Amino acid sequence: MNVIQKLFRSSLGKKTIMAITGILLFGFVIVHMLGNLQIFLGADVINTYAAFLKSKPALLWVARIGLLVLVGLHIGSAVQLSRQNRAARPIPYGDAKHPGASYASRTMLMSGLIVLAFIIYHLLHFTVAVPGVNLLGASAQLPNGDFLQLKDATGHQDVFRMLVLGFSNVWVSGFYIVGMALLCMHLSHGISSLFQSLGIRQHFCGQCLDRLAMLLAAIIFIGNSSIPIAILLGYGR
């Protein structure tokens, strides 16, 4: 059997795809979070950082397409596996219990799909910056309600003000925090589970992996949610 067949046909292969794409996406989430946290270093720092990223369009597009492929493979395998799993038990139990299984581990598809909805909104909100979705409308601070027209003194796009204005809306901030909570739940199982999918769990203690996953997931949640929360509490306004 060749490698491609093994990866795309068998249940084990699909789990390998989930694990590899999952760990790479997790790596992206960490780097992205560190980038975002520069907001706490002031407007200059984060605006310069954003301008730096924008100044490398080739790199930016390679990363974007790479991420799209990762998400596509991850979701593709997730949907196929979930269908196989559902079909494997046609008659449900009258009294269904789940000994030993955490809530997060049983709801990976659901948490994943909500994270997907969040990602789509997030892209429309800050990346494509569709004016309609920021729920702010036009104002003196925000002409036409369009984030892309915000410029700082040096002519760079004013990402700092975009974030401050964007998160000043309670509903938007709330949805970001919910999205992060679901991502946190997804990762609290996923980061531990991927060790098994990759066949290296036996070298670690199982409980330590579960704890590590929860710790990393919590860091993602706290790190990212701190931004909307700080802004709602008045940071930058």
Place this chain on the structure above:
Amino acid sequence: MNLTLKVWRQKSANSPGRFQDHTARNVMPDMSFLEMLDVVNEELAERGEEPIAFDSDCREGICGACSLVINGIPHGGNAGTATCQLHMRHFHDGQTITIEPWRARAFPPVKDLVVDRSAFDRIIQSGGFVSVNTGGTPDANALPIPKVDQELAMDAAACIGCGACVAACKNASAMLFVAAKVQHLALLPQGKVEANRRVLSMVEAMDAEGFGACSVTGSCEAVCPKQISLDFISRMNRDYLKA
């Protein structure tokens, strides 16, 4: 004590099943769960009713025949024991107990609480063996095997093929069973020769039988009467990817 049993009754594979209430009277705490069902069945037979069909054989936790999902947990939820080793002292007077068969597409119903587990046999047939001519028994210690590997292989070999792992898994996945059956051979020199071929064909057979995939929830490990570890699944994944 007296108990109400909510038992899944199903005449045959093709007829629809449903829960039916039965009463177990004068149950002694020292009875095993299966003895309790025997008593109920005697009463049913005396009244000319159809006894409850369920699987059992050794009744000492070594054959893997007994099954039963008891109050939602395969083998009843006592760590490291099969249904035949479950005693009635874990229940209290007046309790209602739900009893269901293993539920999985790959384990089609036969009658009442009996399901057809021959999917496991077909997985074993696909590679769960060692192809050597059995000559005389080799001398003990003629073939040195590291202690760690011996122990691991023995742990995996403890699997009695009951199928509780499938029954407990939200995906009805057979990964724990297949991993145990792959690993108890792959860890030993006699089994290593065919290790690659074995893991590839057993995984293929597993998928073909219609079991689900592994979501690493850990339910299988929690209910396994032989407490087979999730680590064996990880080892199998590694061997599969290497093969």
